[in-house]
Amino acid sequence: MNEVLTYSPILIEGTITSITLTIASAILALLVSFIVGLARFSRLRSVRWSAVVYLEFFRGTSAIVQMFFMYYVLPLLGVNFSPIMAGILACGLNVGAYGSEIVRGAVQSVGRPQHEAAISLNYTSYQRFLYVLIPQAIPMMVPTFGNLLIELLKLTAVASLITISDLTFMAQIIRAQTALTLEPFLVILIIYFCISSVLIAITNYIGRKVSKGRDTIQAGGD
């Protein structure tokens, strides 16, 4: 174990890389979730349809293959990404597809009566979403987004396969250099667990913040 700990500088570096990858992909995924999720409510059939294609494509194909595609195939087409960029894109776009379903479901569950109240006050369809439906949907999204964030953290471990020096990558280096197997992987499991515990605590905190002052949300039809 002591031997593994002499590698703590690269473990720290790997931890930082994993966290960076997670946070950057999470931001991208959040953006994609809202854009694709809300596109499902568009009046334009082509917009709705594009959102469904996006969702089914990223949900229906493997995240690892998507990552390989970004890193190994796109350069052949003249688009070059650094490994970390390819990792962020692949993780963010993939998780964003799942996130779009969370956004769509939450907005849908706000219910017809709220929609009708807004129509009765003459809100435009844009105002109905922005001021009535989305603010009520967000508290419902937070816990599910929290779960997805943990999934995202776990997904970033795959990024070592495209040479990103994240935690998993560092564990393999230590294993190669020390011939130890149990210890490095045990250490990174603990680190992953600590990171996810912090992420869970953060989402719980956000969850409490956004639902403050409104513990009963009117949902569903009448």
Added chain:
Amino acid sequence: MNKIIEFQDVSKSFGSLQVLENLNMHVNSGEKLALIGPSGSGKTTILRILMTLEKIDGGVVKVDGDYLWHQKIGDKLEPASEKHLHKMRKNICMVFQQFNLFPHLTVLNNIVQPQILIKGVDKVDASNKAEELLALVGLEGKESHYPHQLSGGQQQRVAIARALAMDPKIMLFDEVTSALDPELVEEVLSVLRQLAENTNTTMLTVTHEMNFARDFADRVLFFEHGRIIESGPPDIMFTNPKESRTRDFLKNFIGGI
């Protein structure tokens, strides 16, 4: 008297269920109208058509001289665009059975937000107006509460204040006391009575409170199966209706009248 609402041969079906069949009716400007009749007779549907929440299948509806569900393009009547509906809704506001306040906003912001967004009123004026209206419905001091912290009767009065803030020419009330505990009904009805007396806003109310209908309305319409069976001033409708079906219906309420 100028007709602010006109239904001309209006038909409406839900699937195979025809709710309205060639309905003709009108409402005069400033009139207070009570719609009564058995459950399922199409009263709510009429209000929802006026609020543009329910399309019509045949006929035309006119509000303030303009087509509600149609727009004239050249000589032809085309289905109304969203833009046309938005213009028409400026004159109309509805209060719902279940209040439908915005649960994520305080009482004050429930009344302020629509003024800012729809009427372009600035925040200070919108707040002042909201405070005035809250006083009018007897809810001073509740500004910073959230809807779920209020009783049903209080929530419904906020909803009435919110509708009033939009200065509509036409207000629609759909059984606004049916979801309330009996002891809370009166506080809402007395607000409506007061409004009926002091404003010249056109008001349509669907209600099962016959005593209230008598005080509130200039004219009562009795519906059955989407047809107007009888209409007239409350004095006549409640004491001496012509139609036997009206009498049969009102018998159920005899204790209440």
